[in-house]
Amino acid sequence: MILITGANGQLGTELRHLLDERMEEYVAVDVAEMDITDSAKVEAVFAEVKPSLVYHCAAYTAVDAAEDEGKELDYAINVTGTENVAKAAAAHDATLVYISTDYVFDGEKPVGQEWEVDDQPDPQTEYGRTKRMGEELVEKYSKHFYIIRTAWVFGNYGKNFVFTMQNLAKNHKTLTVVNDQHGRPTWTRTLAEFMTYLAENRKDYGYYHLSNDATEDTTWYDFAVEILKDTDVEVTPVDSSQFPAKAKRPLNSTMSLAKAKATGFVIPTWKEALKEFYKQEVK
Helix, strand or coil: CEEEECCCCHHHHHHHHHHHHCCCCEEECCCCCCCCCCHHHHHHHHHHHCCCEEEECCCCCCCCHHHCCCHHHHHHHHHHHHHHHHHHHHHCCCEEEEEEEHHHCCCCCCCCCCECCCCCCCCCCHHHHHHHHHHHHHHHHCCCEEEEEECCEECCCCCCHHHHHHHHHCCCCEEEEECCCECCCEEHHHHHHHHHHHHHCCCCCEEEECCCECCCCCEHHHHHHHHCCCCCCEEEEECHHHCCCCCCCCCECCECCHHHHHCCCCCCEHHHHHHHHHHHCCC
16 A cells, blocks of 8 residues: 655645546545654554555755744654654555655755765755755665655645746736756656656665756746746846845755666656646646
């Protein structure tokens, strides 16, 4: 049986829709059904479901809040919660798929270079620190695991950059977007398909990086221009100093897709993914 944590989140919802399309059976839980910070509850749900495969999508992702008012919750979900899920998965000999982030790196690699799966993590934020601790706990307790790092996630089922730009464009003729933070967008559909591809095809366990592909270097500004290209909104590039934030943003989030591609999984470009996303967008 398949178990999905964080099933009502942006990725968890996408994953449920994908499995529904394939008519695959699964049990979906969110905090109401299984608070991952409660080890007894986690153990009870695992004992009932007896999963052989766990997609661990539950996470705390409020990057700025994690620096202060959300610090305790960030740790409880991303560290304690992940430890509880990893231990339970190990006890049931279940394969665990854990979603991580580019924030485990310091983001300082020169533009044009990519983060490799075996590069040394050096998180610069509380969010990045707890996600890295989650990675280490999965590695410590799970015998069979996939750790997938991703970045710049967008999809139909949650708050994300595409919806933010679309909403701002309704009331603004000009938008300013940073052009000194480099990376690649990731459509939740592509990520969900990759998660299932690794598990169902029994690919080598370990770390992977997954975003949508790109034919050239990409910034948030480039992403915004593509999102709004069919509108009359003018997008103006600015540097990160114009948008000060509590949590340090990586200047380079671009991750190597070589290992993911070597599995045989075909990764669409982010522009192709954005077109498909628009076709499926929930009205």
